[in-house]
Amino acid sequence: MDWLNKPATETQITHGRRLWLYVLMALVLLFLMLPTLIVIPMSFSESQYLEFPPREWSLRWYRNYFGSVSWMQATATSFKAAILTMVLATTLGTMAAYGLHASRFRWRGLVFGFLLAPIIVPVILVGIAVFYAYVKLKLVNSLTGIVLAHSMLAIPLVVMVVTSALKSYDMNQELVARSLGASRPRAFFLVTLPQIRFAVITSATLSFLTSFDEVIVALFISGGENSTLTRNMFAALRDQIDPTIAAISTLVVILTSALLALSQISGKPRD
Numbered sequence: 001m002d003w004l005n006k007p008a009t010e011t012q013i014t015h016g017r018r019l020w021l022y023v024l025m026a027l028v029l030l031f032l033m034l035p036t037l038i039v040i041p042m043s044f045s046e047s048q049y050l051e052f053p054p055r056e057w058s059l060r061w062y063r064n065y066f067g068s069v070s071w072m073q074a075t076a077t078s079f080k081a082a083i084l085t086m087v088l089a090t091t092l093g094t095m096a097a098y099g100l101h102a103s104r105f106r107w108r109g110l111v112f113g114f115l116l117a118p119i120i121v122p123v124i125l126v127g128i129a130v131f132y133a134y135v136k137l138k139l140v141n142s143l144t145g146i147v148l149a150h151s152m153l154a155i156p157l158v159v160m161v162v163t164s165a166l167k168s169y170d171m172n173q174e175l176v177a178r179s180l181g182a183s184r185p186r187a188f189f190l191v192t193l194p195q196i197r198f199a200v201i202t203s204a205t206l207s208f209l210t211s212f213d214e215v216i217v218a219l220f221i222s223g224g225e226n227s228t229l230t231r232n233m234f235a236a237l238r239d240q241i242d243p244t245i246a247a248i249s250t251l252v253v254i255l256t257s258a259l260l261a262l263s264q265i266s267g268k269p270r271d
Contacts, residue, residue, distance in 0.1 A: 043246035085211035093158025150211035165199030
């Protein structure tokens with residue numbers, strides 16, 4: 001217990017005096033993680049229904065998931081949509097954030113607000129509007145339509161994250177590179193991008209997860225061969241409470257945690 005007497009900060013406040021804060025943090029984390037902690041053991045139940053705690057343990061629902069053609073097809077669609085959304089949203093969002101940051105446009109604050117509109121407006125309204133637009137454009141139940149709709153939801157996140165990184169970046173470094181003969185794109189890729197790398201990687205991860213986890217808009221615009229995994233999960237929960245969704249949820253949690261961990265590790269500055 002000697003660590004309780006060691007300083008926690010430069011102000012010499014000890015860990016013991018901060019013990020209440022550590023306990024509070026642990027309680028908040030437990031509150032946030034509890035639903036996930038419940039789903040994981042439920043996925044290993046032998047029961048025909050969602051059951052906690054499981055009376056019998058089994059990999060039945062994992063086998064059901066990996067052995068189902070419809071579940072595998074939906075998973076493939078979700079991965080394709082998420083990867084394409086990540087590429088499109090990260091590229092466009094980074095360009096938009098950089099353009100607004102580097103410009104002296106008078107109304108750039110208003111433009112920034114418009115870029116954030118898709119995450120300010122209730123998602124259900126976005127789904128309805130996108131559905132009616134897609135009916136006319138014949139993009140309903142298409143992979144292209146899913147990617148465009150999910151990119152619309154992911155771009156605001158990219159803009160916010162990259163804009164925050166650019167605010168702490170000294171644009172004079174890029175100006176120096178351009179004064180030495182580098183074109184603006186070359187100066188951006190060689191000078192600016194490496195220094196906001198962590199923000200871009202984080203944005204790409206959030207874009208992927210935004211698409212992969214999105215369900216409301218998917219309910220309106222995806223279906224048939226291009227039905228997403230989350231849409232099928234919602235249907236399974238609504239129609240028959242299939243315990244397979246517990247197994248899928250566990251795998252999604254593992255995937256999400258792994259991607260976030262990798263983004264944090266890869267974004268750390270190298271010594």
